[in-house]
Amino acid sequence: MSAITSALPLPASxxxxxxxxxxxxxxRKAWIALGVFLALALVVxxxxxxxxxxxxxxxxxxxxxxxxxxxxxxxxxAVAMDLIWGYGGILSLGHGLFFxxxxxxxxxxxxxxxxxxxxxxxxLPDFMVFLDWKELPWxxxxxxxxxWAAFLVLAVPAIVAFVFxxxxxxxRIKGVYFSIITQALTYAAMLLFFRNETGFGGNxxxxxxxxxxxxxxxxxxxxxxxxGLTAIALAATLVFSAWLVKSKFGRVLTAIRDAESRVMFxxxxxxxxxxxxxxxxxxxxxIAGALYxxxxxxxxxxxxxxxxxxxxxxxxxxxGRGTLIGPVIGAFTVNLAKSWxxxxxxxxxxxxxxxxxxxxxxxxxxxxVGLWKKIMSKxxxxxx
Amino acid sequence: MKKLLTTLLLLTGALCAWAGPDPALVRQLxxxxxxxxxxxxxQLAAAAEPGxxxxxxxxxxxxxxxxxxxxxxxxxxxxxxAFSGETVELPEGADTITVNNRLRGELANALAALKLFDExxxxxxNAARELQSNVGAELAPVLAKAxxxxxxxxxxxxxxxxxxxxxxxxxDPAVRLAAVAALAEVQTPAVRSLLLPLTDxxxxxxxxxxxxxxxALKTIERSLAWGDTLAAVFSGLSLxxxxxxxxxxxxxxxxxxxxxxxxxxxLLMVGAYTAYVMQSLFRxxxxxxxxxxxxxxxxxxxxxxxxxxxxxxxxxxxxxxGRTLExxxxxxxxxxxxxxxxRVIFGAQNVEVANPSWxxxxxxxxxxxILPWNRVIIIGFALFVLFLVWVLMxxxxxxxxxRAVTQNRPMAGCVGVPTSRIDTMAFALGAGIAGLGGVxxxxxxxxxxxxxxxxIVDSFMVVVVGGVGQLAGAVxxxxxxxxxxxxxxxxxxxxxxxxxxxxxxxxxxxxxxQGIFALKGRxxxx
Numbered sequence: 001m002s003a004i005t006s007a008l009p010l011p012a013s014x015x016x017x018x019x020x021x022x023x024x025x026x027x028r029k030a031w032i033a034l035g036v037f038l039a040l041a042l043v044v045x046x047x048x049x050x051x052x053x054x055x056x057x058x059x060x061x062x063x064x065x066x067x068x069x070x071x072x073x074x075x076x077x078a079v080a081m082d083l084i085w086g087y088g089g090i091l092s093l094g095h096g097l098f099f100x101x102x103x104x105x106x107x108x109x110x111x112x113x114x115x116x117x118x119x120x121x122x123x124l125p126d127f128m129v130f131l132d133w134k135e136l137p138w139x140x141x142x143x144x145x146x147x148w149a150a151f152l153v154l155a156v157p158a159i160v161a162f163v164f165x166x167x168x169x170x171x172r173i174k175g176v177y178f179s180i181i182t183q184a185l186t187y188a189a190m191l192l193f194f195r196n197e198t199g200f201g202g203n204x205x206x207x208x209x210x211x212x213x214x215x216x217x218x219x220x221x222x223x224x225x226x227x228g229l230t231a232i233a234l235a236a237t238l239v240f241s242a243w244l245v246k247s248k249f250g251r252v253l254t255a256i257r258d259a260e261s262r263v264m265f266x267x268x269x270x271x272x273x274x275x276x277x278x279x280x281x282x283x284x285x286x287i288a289g290a291l292y293x294x295x296x297x298x299x300x301x302x303x304x305x306x307x308x309x310x311x312x313x314x315x316x317x318x319x320g321r322g323t324l325i326g327p328v329i330g331a332f333t334v335n336l337a338k339s340w341x342x343x344x345x346x347x348x349x350x351x352x353x354x355x356x357x358x359x360x361x362x363x364x365x366x367x368x369v370g371l372w373k374k375i376m377s378k379x380x381x382x383x384x
Numbered sequence: 385m386k387k388l389l390t391t392l393l394l395l396t397g398a399l400c401a402w403a404g405p406d407p408a409l410v411r412q413l414x415x416x417x418x419x420x421x422x423x424x425x426x427q428l429a430a431a432a433e434p435g436x437x438x439x440x441x442x443x444x445x446x447x448x449x450x451x452x453x454x455x456x457x458x459x460x461x462x463x464x465x466a467f468s469g470e471t472v473e474l475p476e477g478a479d480t481i482t483v484n485n486r487l488r489g490e491l492a493n494a495l496a497a498l499k500l501f502d503e504x505x506x507x508x509x510n511a512a513r514e515l516q517s518n519v520g521a522e523l524a525p526v527l528a529k530a531x532x533x534x535x536x537x538x539x540x541x542x543x544x545x546x547x548x549x550x551x552x553x554x555x556d557p558a559v560r561l562a563a564v565a566a567l568a569e570v571q572t573p574a575v576r577s578l579l580l581p582l583t584d585x586x587x588x589x590x591x592x593x594x595x596x597x598x599x600a601l602k603t604i605e606r607s608l609a610w611g612d613t614l615a616a617v618f619s620g621l622s623l624x625x626x627x628x629x630x631x632x633x634x635x636x637x638x639x640x641x642x643x644x645x646x647x648x649x650x651l652l653m654v655g656a657y658t659a660y661v662m663q664s665l666f667r668x669x670x671x672x673x674x675x676x677x678x679x680x681x682x683x684x685x686x687x688x689x690x691x692x693x694x695x696x697x698x699x700x701x702x703x704x705x706g707r708t709l710e711x712x713x714x715x716x717x718x719x720x721x722x723x724x725x726x727r728v729i730f731g732a733q734n735v736e737v738a739n740p741s742w743x744x745x746x747x748x749x750x751x752x753x754i755l756p757w758n759r760v761i762i763i764g765f766a767l768f769v770l771f772l773v774w775v776l777m778x779x780x781x782x783x784x785x786x787r788a789v790t791q792n793r794p795m796a797g798c799v800g801v802p803t804s805r806i807d808t809m810a811f812a813l814g815a816g817i818a819g820l821g822g823v824x825x826x827x828x829x830x831x832x833x834x835x836x837x838x839x840i841v842d843s844f845m846v847v848v849v850g851g852v853g854q855l856a857g858a859v860x861x862x863x864x865x866x867x868x869x870x871x872x873x874x875x876x877x878x879x880x881x882x883x884x885x886x887x888x889x890x891x892x893x894x895x896x897x898q899g900i901f902a903l904k905g906r907x908x909x910x
Contacts, residue, residue, distance in 0.1 A: 191882055
């Protein structure tokens with residue numbers, strides 16, 4: 001899948017049917033890889049988890065499923081980040097905000113699903129009882145409906161991204177300025193969510209979920225379904241992104257990245273291109289957040305911290321910007337390293353992460369994918 | 385009859401022996417009923433005869449003994465007869481007088497009132513201060529007496545207030561009116577709550593007094609409002625000076641050199657930890673000079689942070705000039721490494737950096753406006769650093785070179801400016817200034833590995849609002865943001881104020897993407 005460029009030459013106009021264009025977004029090898037990935041996630045992992053006893057060497061533990069599921073959510077965020085950074089040239093340091101907004105939107109539904117099983121046995125979520133609130137605030141209306149929650153997961157990040165992006169891109173804020181302002185945005189949101197009065201559980205956020213759509217959230221079957229859904233979402237995002245960056249829209253976007261003024265002088269208005277990809281990226285983050293919360297079982301304002309959002313950027317940078325598989329590889333590499341380090345050498349994780357930031361920016365500007373390509377081309381050069 | 389006679393006899397005897405307090409009242413101190421005791425205390429205090437203080441003090445200290453009709457004061461060594469003042473043996477079976485909390489309060493007040501007649505000015509002043517709160521009507525006579533004999537104007541002022549408070553509930557409307565008039569001069573929140581009930585006809589029958597109270601409240605409110613606003617402006621200035629210290633270094637590295645240094649906050653941390661290390665060094669080696677650790681920390685912090693800066697510039701940043709987004713990520717990596725290094729060296733917990741004694745306390749300008757010395761000194765320090773930077777950038781050869789490299793790097797190189805060394809020097813300068821900011825921060829906030837993270841967003845905001853490449857912009861932006869956010873905090877709370885400021889900045893950037901002080905010139909694309 002590293003050779004993402006299609007073998008099929010496409011006519012520039014939209015005469016080819018959409019299905020065919022989507023199909024042409026990935027080449028043959030990439031489709032096969034995607035199929036293998038889905039088969040692994042949807043068939044092999046569930047079978048190994050449910051059918052084999054825990055003692056078996058091939059048994060996939062609950063820990064592994066949660067970890068991989070979590071990392072797949074991160075990978076989804078990384079792909080969203082890559083769309084805006086790798087293809088749009090806009091480095092957002094506020095993507096943690098959209099991720100958390102999606103998570104909170106879905107977390108509201110999960111909180112309502114607890115019902116009277118909370119420690120206070122009340123209709124209201126525990127933290128509201130604790131604050132001595134008598135009824136749900138207006139923005140919690142309808143949060144007991146799955147459909148509404150799913151809608152909010154998409155709508156809230158989209159609206160926030162649209163409003164912020166419209167004003168930011170309209171006044172042509174870009175580059176570092178934009179990065180810093182997005183960082184300020186997520187920082188402000190974090191402060192807001194830390195307040196108890198905001199109505200989202202303050203410091204502790206949402207946790208202690210019991211069930212989702214009536215099913216127990218800790219049951220292995222539920223976990224596997226969530227795991228599978230995450231895998232499908234990731235695969236769908238990859239296909240969608242591959243199609244998007246190859247469409248006319250994607251090409252204009254890349255052109256804006258490389259020479260915005262020139263694109264403007266040709267007659268395009270960069271505002272709507274940037275705004276569209278910005279909103280799409282935010283919505284993808286929201287979806288990832290919504291999938292993340294039931295699997296990890298907690299969402300709190302620290303997800304919006306500036307550090308988290310910058311970490312997203314490093315996943316993309318490690319994997320390789322401007323390729324779609326890169327962010328996925330990066331998210332997996334960094335996060336697996338993180339879970340290994342925090343267990344084995346908790347002292348050294350930050351040293352490692354810090355060095356990773358430096359080494360990747362100094363020595364691997366194209367990331368692991370770029371390194372792979374370089375090695376391959378050297379090999380081919382040697383053979384020729 | 386026999387009792388009365390003995391009292392009379394004792395009275396005359398006591399008057400002859402030493403003009404002491406009324407023995408009947410002293411005897412009443414041992415009464416069974418608490419309200420009798422209180423009445424005795426109050427009357428004794430009001431009479432303010434010499435010798436009363438000793439007896440009351442003994443009572444407060446639980447060393448006033450009673451046996452039948454006799455009272456004895458035990459002063460630690462000798463037992464004295466409370467009436468004659470002669471040294472006697474403490475008779476067997478003598479008991480202390482029970483003193484409950486209410487009595488203790490009365491005794492404290494009475495003792496304070498008695499101290500108003502002390503020879504020592506400091507004692508009188510303390511007593512007058514003590515009597516400013518919870519002074520009751522029973523002390524009015526003694527206060528009047530003290531007022532009449534007091535010569536010190538400052539104490540007299542305090543006494544007048546206390547007297548006014550004591551007579552606020554007087555039966556005579558004219559006295560009450562005088563009290564209100566006297567209190568109108570004292571503009572503190574406590575007086576406001578004292579006068580507030582007097583505006584209600586239910587509490588105050590006399591119309592004149594009511595009107596005077598309303599009038600007095602108005603003046604007090606006005607003066608308090610002034611004090612509150614000034615206090616907010618001062619804490620805004622203080623916050624602004626801290627922001628300025630945090631942002632000045634950034635104004636050089638980002639504003640002038642175009643380097644996004646996300647590790648800037650950690651350079652502040654380096655400075656703060658340097659102050660901590662200096663404090664420990666002074667504690668263990670020169671404990672008598674401990675108050676001077678802070679001035680000593682200033683140059684050390686500058687050079688430590690500058691050295692860290694040089695290291696950062698030489699190893700990482702110099703390879704990334706012109707690639708701002710990459711610089712951002714790489715310096716973020718550096719910041720993580722510095723944070724973790726601080727954790728490994730100093731532990732993850734916050735360390736304690738104490739204010740030197742000359743920085744504690746404050747100066748009281750208005751009753752509700754106290755300027756703490758550490759804040760005042762930090763404002764002064766920020767001005768000093770600002771001056772230093774201005775001199776360095778505008779009056780020295782290095783500053784000239786830095787500005788030359790900023791304006792036109794190739795041209796500066798052509799005329800012989802060693803551009804790469806200038807880069808290192810300028811970055812070291814910015815880092816060193818951050819170190820100075822860290823020393824200042826160590827005096828007012830927690831010193832811990834994560835302390836820098838809290839300032840990075842704020843200091844970038846200052847630079848962005850102020851306009852890139854402008855020191856003046858950074859100054860105005862820091863002060864403006866500081867004062868604005870403190871004023872907002874006054875009526876919206878800290879978090880909402882912070883959010884409002886960030887939103888305001890985002891909107892402000894819409895209007896003036898180049899900041900308040902834009903560089904003159906045309907920039908189609910950068």
